[in-house]
Amino acid sequence: MRLELDMDSIVSRRADLVATDIDQDKVFLDIALGKYYGINRVGSSIWDIAEQPVSIADICRELMGRFEIDEATCKKETLAFCQSLVESGSFVLASEG
Amino acid sequence: MKARGSNPGFEPEFKLLLALLNASLGKMALDTCRELVETEAIDWSEFERLVIEHRVVSIVYDTLIQIGVADAIGSETWQRFSDLNRSLQLRQLSKVQELLEITRAFDAEKIRFLTLKGPAVSQFLYGEAAKRHCNDLDFVVLRSDFPKVPVVLNGLGYERGGEAFDRRIEDGEAFEGLSHHEHYCRLGSQVEVHWRVSSLDFMYSDSIDVLYSRRNFVQIGGCSVPLLGEVDLIDYLTLHGTAHCWHRLKWLYDIEMAKNIETQALGQTGLARAKGVRDRLRFLLFFDAQSDVSLPASNLKCRMLAKQSIAQIVNYKRGPDSPSKVLGRTLLVFFCAIGLRNKLGYLVNLFSWPSFYERFPLPRRLKFLYCILGPFYWVYRKIVDRFVDSGVSSR
Structure with a gap:
């Protein structure tokens, strides 16, 4: 069943993922799956913010302070990004521990 | 005495490299680096080779991004840097x-x-x-646990190099030799398993068991990975740098990154002179333009050895194994070893090549012959390798 996130969802990145900055992007490694993922500059910021459990609304607030972006687009894009990372298993929902 | 950091004899490429490393440490203004890029006649291909040779690609690339000089460097060169950095970073992730x-x-x-x-x-x-x-992974394993290592690594798909070791590992004889590690390979990736920290560990006062009891841990990917305690790590890095005559700036940069280096006294250990040389090199190459730290007191021997090291660092074009560099390294370690016992220990290590030892196992009472036959075997290998190389290249 697909788990739909909303702005109050609390997410954090999985502690066992190893990442490195390349240019202004980030590449992270999922050792369990043996897969590499690349994320862009904004995605890297979300990655850094989600080191500790944080709501998607708080991520958006932080991003709007860092980048020139309107609120509606920021919310939509952030939600979609977090949704994809939760589905790939790179982010976890706070309720999952 | 020359002003610190003036480095008048360095090539422009090396000057820029040093400036970028210092800037990344916060010891030099980014504007100074930008000025160097804009005013010095930098040969960027040469600079690229230099950065690779000193194993500091990622640090230099990140600093170049910070100072925003892509235009001055040119798009083709910049793209090359970017690709190189990316491929190395991905390789590091695989490590x-x-x-x-x-x-x-x-x-x-x-x-x-x-x-x-x-x-x-x-x-x-x-x-x-x-x-x-890093090119390979190194582990130190306590001797009593060593017999389990081949089974575990074989299970992960690694194969051991040096069959002679296989035959002697069970009775513990392998550990009595002068070699200090064993190689394992998997798909071109190399792992070294050590039973001694280094071939120069006679300069250490503590055994592996004691070093193990003082171990530190880092968290990587949710896994707790043990490494040497901080003071032991700095000592080890000093020993490693000394053994290679500090010919790669990465090793000195590591020392600069260690947080508690300033609290470490030179002491009276076998490493005291090596630390003296290290600190003189740090002062000469990684100077802090903002602070007023004076040149560390060092005797004539330390000054000469530091000079020798700088020659090795700068003359990267000759390659790390050119005869003059090998001789320079040998002299550095010999003079850094304090006391007759340590100097003799080094010479014994120097004149017995582990590859020879592995290839021709001798009975214990004849092991002294390694010291005599080792150098001959080394020269023989050099000649054979050169002959094979020239044979291949002439085809």
């Missing part, structure tokens, strides 16, 4: 993956070990496991 795989396997078999250099040191010193350049 991290390998490290965690082995760490988990060793832990599962209750093998007591420490990591040397590699991603664990990168995490500890740089705060990022994939930041520091």
